[in-house]
Amino acid sequence: ERLLEVWEPDGSYNFLYLPYSVKQKRGSGYVFINFCSHKGASLFWQRVQGTRLPGCEHLKSLDVAVADIQGLESNLCYWGNDKLRRINNSSFLPLVFNGTRRLDFKECVAACKLGAPDQGLICSEGHANASSTLPGLRG
Numbered sequence: 001e002r003l004l005e006v007w008e009p010d011g012s013y014n015f016l017y018l019p020y021s022v023k024q025k026r027g028s029g030y031v032f033i034n035f036c037s038h039k040g041a042s043l044f045w046q047r048v049q050g051t052r053l054p055g056c057e058h059l060k061s062l063d064v065a066v067a068d069i070q071g072l073e074s075n076l077c078y079w080g081n082d083k084l085r086r087i088n089n090s091s092f093l094p095l096v097f098n099g100t101r102r103l104d105f106k107e108c109v110a111a112c113k114l115g116a117p118d119q120g121l122i123c124s125e126g127h128a129n130a131s132s133t134l135p136g137l138r139g
Contacts, residue, residue: 003018006053009102011100013036013097014034015032015097016032017033017093032079034072048062048064079094
């Protein structure tokens, strides 16, 4: 939730995940964000590369990199594995958005696992992304 205060959902991204280490009782030190466009990702990189999160100045500066997994549906299918689906504390789950509206992660994963075809939801920036068959993602 703290990340949402720093990076408010503005429609430029539709997936945000800070993996949490139960053993260490803290975030794992990296975040996955799926942007709706190259422009959104580029602007984010320009804004945060080399900076520090407010209130976390004692930590390393941010280093933005391209993830191996790209796209909302691919992220949902990858992160929606059995381990994450068993987590009951929703604050440890990835966040999914349609524009600025937060969606239920587990519902979106369930739809993804059913093989919902990508029908090109239009993100607020006007770029096709995500599956319009996911709950709450109908345009």
